[in-house]
Amino acid sequence: MRGVVMHTAGDVRVEERDDPKIIDATDAIVKLTATCICGSDLWPYRGIEPADHQAMGHEYVGVVEEIGSEVKNVKVGDFVVGSFVISDNTCEICQAGFQSKCVHAEFVAQTIGTQAEKARIPHADGTLVATPGQPDPELIPALLAASDVLGTGWYAAVAAEAGPGKTVAVVGDGAVGLMAVLAAKQLGAERIIAMSRHPERQKLARYYGATDIVEERGEDGIAKIKELTNGLGAHSVVEAVGTQESFMQAVGATRGGGHLGYVGVNYDVTIPGIELFFAGIHTLGGPAPVRRFLPDLIQLIWDRKIDPGKVFDLTLPLDQAAEGYKAMDERRATKVLLTL
Amino acid sequence: MRGVVMHTAGDVRVEERDDPKIIDATDAIVKLTATCICGSDLWPYRGIEPADHQAMGHEYVGVVEEIGSEVKNVKVGDFVVGSFVISDNTCEICQAGFQSKCVHAEFVAQTIGTQAEKARIPHADGTLVATPGQPDPELIPALLAASDVLGTGWYAAVAAEAGPGKTVAVVGDGAVGLMAVLAAKQLGAERIIAMSRHPERQKLARYYGATDIVEERGEDGIAKIKELTNGLGAHSVVEAVGTQESFMQAVGATRGGGHLGYVGVNYDVTIPGIELFFAGIHTLGGPAPVRRFLPDLIQLIWDRKIDPGKVFDLTLPLDQAAEGYKAMDERRATKVLLTL
Numbered sequence: 001m002r003g004v005v006m007h008t009a010g011d012v013r014v015e016e017r018d019d020p021k022i023i024d025a026t027d028a029i030v031k032l033t034a035t036c037i038c039g040s041d042l043w044p045y046r047g048i049e050p051a052d053h054q055a056m057g058h059e060y061v062g063v064v065e066e067i068g069s070e071v072k073n074v075k076v077g078d079f080v081v082g083s084f085v086i087s088d089n090t091c092e093i094c095q096a097g098f099q100s101k102c103v104h105a106e107f108v109a110q111t112i113g114t115q116a117e118k119a120r121i122p123h124a125d126g127t128l129v130a131t132p133g134q135p136d137p138e139l140i141p142a143l144l145a146a147s148d149v150l151g152t153g154w155y156a157a158v159a160a161e162a163g164p165g166k167t168v169a170v171v172g173d174g175a176v177g178l179m180a181v182l183a184a185k186q187l188g189a190e191r192i193i194a195m196s197r198h199p200e201r202q203k204l205a206r207y208y209g210a211t212d213i214v215e216e217r218g219e220d221g222i223a224k225i226k227e228l229t230n231g232l233g234a235h236s237v238v239e240a241v242g243t244q245e246s247f248m249q250a251v252g253a254t255r256g257g258g259h260l261g262y263v264g265v266n267y268d269v270t271i272p273g274i275e276l277f278f279a280g281i282h283t284l285g286g287p288a289p290v291r292r293f294l295p296d297l298i299q300l301i302w303d304r305k306i307d308p309g310k311v312f313d314l315t316l317p318l319d320q321a322a323e324g325y326k327a328m329d330e331r332r333a334t335k336v337l338l339t340l
Numbered sequence: 341m342r343g344v345v346m347h348t349a350g351d352v353r354v355e356e357r358d359d360p361k362i363i364d365a366t367d368a369i370v371k372l373t374a375t376c377i378c379g380s381d382l383w384p385y386r387g388i389e390p391a392d393h394q395a396m397g398h399e400y401v402g403v404v405e406e407i408g409s410e411v412k413n414v415k416v417g418d419f420v421v422g423s424f425v426i427s428d429n430t431c432e433i434c435q436a437g438f439q440s441k442c443v444h445a446e447f448v449a450q451t452i453g454t455q456a457e458k459a460r461i462p463h464a465d466g467t468l469v470a471t472p473g474q475p476d477p478e479l480i481p482a483l484l485a486a487s488d489v490l491g492t493g494w495y496a497a498v499a500a501e502a503g504p505g506k507t508v509a510v511v512g513d514g515a516v517g518l519m520a521v522l523a524a525k526q527l528g529a530e531r532i533i534a535m536s537r538h539p540e541r542q543k544l545a546r547y548y549g550a551t552d553i554v555e556e557r558g559e560d561g562i563a564k565i566k567e568l569t570n571g572l573g574a575h576s577v578v579e580a581v582g583t584q585e586s587f588m589q590a591v592g593a594t595r596g597g598g599h600l601g602y603v604g605v606n607y608d609v610t611i612p613g614i615e616l617f618f619a620g621i622h623t624l625g626g627p628a629p630v631r632r633f634l635p636d637l638i639q640l641i642w643d644r645k646i647d648p649g650k651v652f653d654l655t656l657p658l659d660q661a662a663e664g665y666k667a668m669d670e671r672r673a674t675k676v677l678l679t680l
Contacts, residue, residue, distance in 0.1 A: 093572065096597050244613075257438030270612055274609065280625070286596070
């Protein structure tokens with residue numbers, strides 16, 4: 001089958017990879033319908049993380065082609081959406097809603113690589129969720145978004161305890177930040193402040209429910225959030241950038257006793273303990289347990305209640321993946337969908 | 341009046357200070373019955389924080405001697421317990437239960453100094469809580485503990501979401517750690533693991549409700565907690581030491597999706613963002629909003645349901661405060677009560 005392989009930083013190729021086969025009885029083989037390029041794929045692309053002939057990709061939707069003998073929840077022919085972290089969905093950690101910390105957790109990005117025609121998905125019953133039927137083609141981008149960016153943005157908003165009566169500030173206007181705005185809106189937040197200085201993304205943030213836009217960053221950004229919240233800071237803050245500056249901006253924008261949800265942190269971020277201490281805030285972060293939210297997110301998409309597919313602003317065939325990486329790296333695209 | 345003044349690191353003297361006077365209509369003057377020395381008082385004593393003729397002390401119980409014209413909740417003659425952070429208890433942050441981040445928050449340690457015969461307490465209605473009557477002398481140590489160490493340990497356990505069915509690990513066997521053990525027990529935790537290598541404190545930890553003792557620290561301590569929790573880590577972890585090693589030990593001991601409550605952090609602690617991220621845990625920390633818990637804690641003490649006074653293992657008259665500091669600095673005492 002064809003698949004994307006990153007030979008080294010900046011060198012992305014579509015080449016022949018071995019067809020995946022069932023290995024464990026809990027596996028499924030999924031024939032992918034669409035996949036995409038994630039902001040985190042740019043880390044090895046830019047040399048921030050090592051890359052050595054790495055099979056790429058961790059977001060995916062497709063049709064189940066084959067299942068292992070123990071798979072019960074999905075069947076051949078089902079259209080499925082999967083999480084970017086493998087989970088059994090039965091262990092104590094999964095049952096508590098933290099599937100990304102499952103005792104069988106495995107990162108699809110590290111061991112599978114879904115920018116390809118097919119993928120072997122371990123623990124299929126605990127990782128994949130079937131849609132109610134075969135989706136209209138127009139729903140594919142939205143369903144694909146659920147696999148990571150929507151699920152991650154949603155988790156960030158939940159981690160920040162966005163909800164009725166709350167003011168939510170979202171640091172970051174990339175795909176995940178925009179999805180956190182959408183989630184905050186769905187969760188009933190009263191006021192949603194998008195921190196963005198990019199006109200097109202500001203527009204999309206407003207489309208998804210942002211009530212206010214703040215262009216300032218760092219200390220100025222914090223001051224602006226306080227100005228908008230009677231000097232107190234936001235009840236809920238989503239951190240969706242992952243740099244030192246953005247993380248501390250998020251900490252500073254959260255009111256005492258408020259909640260900070262963060263869903264990505266660069267390797268060089270160090271948090272001064274004393275600053276976090278005196279902020280007096282709740283934090284919850286980590287790779288999102290997307291599997292927790294998938295059934296609800298799929299239903300919301302199926303019922304046309306949310307439209308997360310708009311975060312894809314460039315669609316290319318898989319064979320042009322290299323151009324997709326380039327467009328994202330050069331910020332010509334927010335998020336690239338790859339068709340198969 | 342007499343009061344403790346730290347001239348410089350290691351130089352603690354009891355000398356004449358001006359009698360406090362009502363300044364604002366919301367003030368009360370409290371004639372102190374007992375006060376004590378806190379682990380945090382050792383920071384300037386050891387030169388970790390600056391000290392320049394600083395009036396010391398932030399834990400206090402006593403009798404109201406005078407009130408400002410707007411004080412309504414306490415009256416002259418009331419026996420009161422106060423929080424170590426001033427709060428109005430009416431602002432939005434206080435109402436949410438985070439009185440230590442009150443819009444009028446003020447640290448008693450920085451501006452008042454309660455190792456003295458009297459103290460002016462601003463925002464008396466929001467800071468002080470009267471006991472149901474004049475307490476028996478035997479209850480004084482317990483009530484004094486509520487002012488900080490009990491309130492702080494209790495908050496740490498609440499922040500860690502200790503409760504029925506939960507395994508709680510407490511990092512630190514000082515007064516606050518021991519109080520967190522007491523709190524976890526009261527909150528109904530199923531299993532309480534005290535991390536301690538000090539025989540006397542292990543004994544006290546067991547007295548307060550610890551079911552297990554772990555002597556290992558750092559990575560070995562984490563491994564031991566995992567061994568005791570089916571490989572998963574504790575649901576709830578309290579960090580009550582505040583060093584780099586203890587903080588990361590607490591992070592590592594918390595299961596994915598679990599809760600870490602931390603109530604003290606040294607100035608040199610830096611948290612690697614990526615480690616906190618991949619831990620996938622909830623955290624809540626900061627100076628404890630003791631005022632939130634005071635009414636309940638006073639009642640528990642009044643009804644003889646808890647006995648936090650045992651954390652004081654040395655009692656001295658105020659005049660011998662210097663010896664008290666020395667005993668704590670040399671670890672001959674866990675916590676020193678000063679009588680007046």
